[in-house]
Amino acid sequence: MKIAEEIRDAETIGIGGHIRPDGDCVGSCMALYLYIQKVFPEKKVELFLEPPSEVFCCLKDIDKIRTDVMKGGRYEGVFDVFIALDTVKERMGAAEALFDQAGKTVNIDHHISNQGCGDVNYIDAQASSTSELVFDVLEEENLDEEIAKAIYIGMIHDTGVFRYSNTSPKTLAAAAKLISFGFDFSEIIEKTFYEKTYVQNLLLGRALLESILIMDGRCIVSAIEKRTLDFYHADAKDLEGIVSQLNQTKGVECTIFMYQTGVLEYKVSLRSKGKVDVSEIAVFFGGGGHMRAAGCTMNGTFYDVVNNLSLHIENQLKRLEK
DSSP states (O other): OOHHHHHTTOSEEEEEOOSSOOHHHHHHHHHHHHHHHHHOTTSEEEEEOSOOOGGGTTSTTGGGSOHHHHTTOOOOSOOSEEEEESSOGGGSTTHHHHHHHSSEEEEEEOOTTOOOOSSEEEEOTTSSOHHHHHHHHSOGGGOOHHHHHHHHHHHHHHHTTTTSTTOOHHHHHHHHHHHTTOOOHHHHHIIIIIOOOHHHHHHHHHHHHTOEEETTTTEEEEEEOHHHHHHTTOOGGGGTTHHHHHHTSTTOSEEEEEEEEETTEEEEEEEESSSSOHHHHHHHTTOEEOSSEEEEEEESOHHHHHHHHHHHHHHHHHHHHO
8 A cells, every 4th residue: 555546636634543542543643644744735634633642742743633623522524535543443532433424444553453444454463563554655755854753653652662572674674764864763762652750650650569460470460540540630641651561570471451441440451471362352352452462441340350351361371271
């Protein structure tokens, strides 16, 4: 796929990603938005996302994101083409309706659970990130420093700064081309990936201190209740990175981290070191993701959620032992 071919005849183009956008979602969406603005200035392009984390303020035109529509505002009009990035349409929040109404839909994603929800689909579960796929669909001669920076941010966030197993030679080759545009890649890594606020460190400490080991130490579980989030005046963005830190525990094969989003409702993040396919578990409970990183929303008490998830984790581990 080349995105220029997919939007050539369009006058209006919409772009959207998933709710609670992470680094890959923000990076891929912003890169495509900036690219279309630059290469096709005669076209009208709008980007719809929930408010991204402040760590991404270094991205050009991030203030142009139509967060108002995601908060309940209305958008009058129908797009000729709507492009969904890093998600299925059901996780696009208010932008799903705009996607459904569009004359043509395009879906670009790297989640193995996504079967493709567009008229045109570019789904590659072997790719490190949707940002890497966006790099594939853009003409390299039209890239610039700001577009390259956005793609790079998306790639480092979904690869753990190239530590995770989804990093391939192709990923590193793309990264080499991106940093050749001259942006300060080391500062970007520090500011957007590693640096944490004091509140984020406090919540990480709580999650580590209150975690428990189950299944003879093969699974670690931790949760942040809503009252704790309210006490620290925190939200979901302040919990990023906790599940990955828990997953580094020696002897652990699978990690469950959850935070309360409502009465008897939890947003669950799952991580694996390779023996457990957490995407299979997440899909069973209505979510999705990758073999080693996935998530879903579940109802019940903390114990209900853990019991339901642990049954599936244990079954997978038992299959391996046979």
